[in-house]
Amino acid sequence: MRNDRHLSVAGLTAAIDNGEIDTVVVAFTDMQGRLQGKRLHGAYFRDFVLDHGTEGCNYLLGVDVDMNTVDGYAITSWERGYGDMEFVLDLDTIRLLPHHPATAMIQCDLVWPGPALEPVVQSPRAILTAQRERAAGLGYTAVAGTELEFIVFEDSYEAAHDLGYRDLTPANQYNVDYSIVGTSRIEPLLREIRNATYAAGLDTEGAKGECNLGQHEIGFLYNDVLVTADNHSVYKTMAKEIAAQRGQSITFMAKYDAREGNSCHIHLSLRGPSGETVFWDDDTHGRTAVYDHFIAGVLATMADLTLLYAPNINSYKRFAAGSFAPTTIAWGEDNRTCAVRLVGHGAGARLENRVPGGDVNPYLALAAMLAGGLHGVEQELPLEPAFEGNAYTSTDRPEVPKTLRDARDRFARSAIARSCFGDEVVDHYVNMADVELAAYDAAVTDWELKRGFERL
Incomplete structure (x- = not known):
């Protein structure tokens, strides 16, 4: 954990088990600097997403500020079918969101589907990580x-x-x-x-x-x-x-x-x-x-x-x-x-x-x-x-x-x-x-x- 106010995996799952947390936000930061992602029910997150991650449309790294699909991006387009990216949970980032009831958040890295788990290098977090x-x-x-x-x-x-x-x-x-x-x-x-x-x-x-x-x-x-x-x-x-x-x-x-x-x-x-x-x-x-x-x-x-x-x-x-x-x-x-x-x-x-x-x-x-x-x-x-x-x-x-x-x-x-x-x-x-x-x-x-x- 980054500090004692973050949650460990064990702490998060225990809070889901006892009903203290019922919602888990999984999110990444897009090109415009905004958090994008999903709100997941706590039990579903615990039973399925924690070990396997989740997905989101790759158009999220290829839209304008109004969320319009636009041309010109190599990784995402109508021609490529607007497929998915995988959200890889960074378990160091588990935190409570105290301004929302019973809610925690985890930030994610982005990788392409497949066994190689190749990073989406255009992702802002990947750019800084490099x-x-x-x-x-x-x-x-x-x-x-x-x-x-x-x-x-x-x-x-x-x-x-x-x-x-x-x-x-x-x-x-x-x-x-x-x-x-x-x-x-x-x-x-x-x-x-x-x-x-x-x-x-x-x-x-x-x-x-x-x-x-x-x-x-x-x-x-x-x-x-x-x-x-x-x-x-x-x-x-x-x-x-x-x-x-x-x-x-x-x-x-x-x-x-x-x-x-x-x-x-x-x-x-x-x-x-x-x-x-x-x-x-x-x-x-x-x-x-x-x-x-x-x-x-x-x-x-x-x-x-x-x-x-x-x-x-x-x-x-x-x-x-x-x-x-x-x-x-x-x-x-x-x-x-x-x-x-x-x-x-x-x-x-x-x-x-x-x-x-x-x-x-x-x-x-x-x-x-x-x-x-x-x-x-x-x-x-x-x-x-x-x-x-x-x-x-x-x-x-x-x-x-x-x-x-x-x-x-x-x-x-x-x-x-x-x-x-x-x-x-x-x-x-x-x-x-x-x-x-x-x-x-x-x-x-x-x-x-x-x-x-x-x-x-």
């Missing part, structure tokens, strides 16, 4: 934490839908960044999310207000990168469900309105085989060569891998000067204007990637950071001097890609991306971007209607 194993092959364990922001509205999800997601009532009417009074306004919701996620096996740290109206963040303790990604997906789902139960709604959109967007800053560092610090030299009281190479690799690959940090059209609306979201690919010492910010010292030395937004898929973003950083370590890339001052005004550093199309093109032709992830993965996520771009290009926006209906 980079995690790559790090292990070099003698490193990667640990990370994600800081996921959201905006709370007093409207239910149903009411928000009926209003076209406009003119909603935010939970706060002013900037509540670090405000105790402001966060007290919605402490009942924040407290319920904190306590429920802790009971579900997450190591909850605390909550704080943010800058946009009704914007907040709940933080969790760092952990192994796979554990962090698993927990991130569970937390995001639980937060939405708990808000819905209270008649409220939460959005993790990267950019909901013209104010500050929702960020997902990702902190990451490496450890040695026995957990020892790799990024800091206690004798010199400074960074190690490995740390510098890792940072250099993240920077060198950032433009190529931005598609995995910013996967949607809306993601790129967040990158604006003076917004606390980066526009310049640079690193700095505790400098929040840079794409990469270094914080901490000693065992706490780590880099913070400020590019991802609240809409990010944590498995893909962590895989991209590891792929880039390990590329820097393997190639011993030199680290450029730290940026000092306001990186928004920089004229000599490269910029974060400005649009999804720019990021898509960089990813598609990136030799590093294809070397790290393989052609199957790159082509799959390039097609995901193509689907998003085609849908957006075909849409008529409110902006166009307001400007053109009468005046053009």
Whole structure:
């Protein structure tokens, strides 16, 4: 078990036997970062699924955000018959879902049917696992934490839908960044999310207000990168469900309105085989060569891998000067204007990637950071001097890609991306971007209607 709040197999089956648990959710994280799966009756899960797994349609890794089947994916199509994938239970992830009665959850890996049990390499969890194993092959364990922001509205999800997601009532009417009074306004919701996620096996740290109206963040303790990604997906789902139960709604959109967007800053560092610090030299009281190479690799690959940090059209609306979201690919010492910010010292030395937004898929973003950083370590890339001052005004550093199309093109032709992830993965996520771009290009926006209906 990952901690004493998770359940063992014996603990789960005993709880099913005595009626404490009657529902087991089996789920995986899809391309869009959403948990997808099934709710199974406890006795059926115990008697049939625990030892043999279950299945789901492979279209779940080949749909758009509206769950429409779309063309262009090699692994799933009408021509291939939309067959199944097998859900392989990860028994380290058994957890209670305390906000639902008598319910537990298990997260899954995906494999193709057949005796070989070949992994579905396009699955986000498989992509991160491959980079995690790559790090292990070099003698490193990667640990990370994600800081996921959201905006709370007093409207239910149903009411928000009926209003076209406009003119909603935010939970706060002013900037509540670090405000105790402001966060007290919605402490009942924040407290319920904190306590429920802790009971579900997450190591909850605390909550704080943010800058946009009704914007907040709940933080969790760092952990192994796979554990962090698993927990991130569970937390995001639980937060939405708990808000819905209270008649409220939460959005993790990267950019909901013209104010500050929702960020997902990702902190990451490496450890040695026995957990020892790799990024800091206690004798010199400074960074190690490995740390510098890792940072250099993240920077060198950032433009190529931005598609995995910013996967949607809306993601790129967040990158604006003076917004606390980066526009310049640079690193700095505790400098929040840079794409990469270094914080901490000693065992706490780590880099913070400020590019991802609240809409990010944590498995893909962590895989991209590891792929880039390990590329820097393997190639011993030199680290450029730290940026000092306001990186928004920089004229000599490269910029974060400005649009999804720019990021898509960089990813598609990136030799590093294809070397790290393989052609199957790159082509799959390039097609995901193509689907998003085609849908957006075909849409008529409110902006166009307001400007053109009468005046053009």
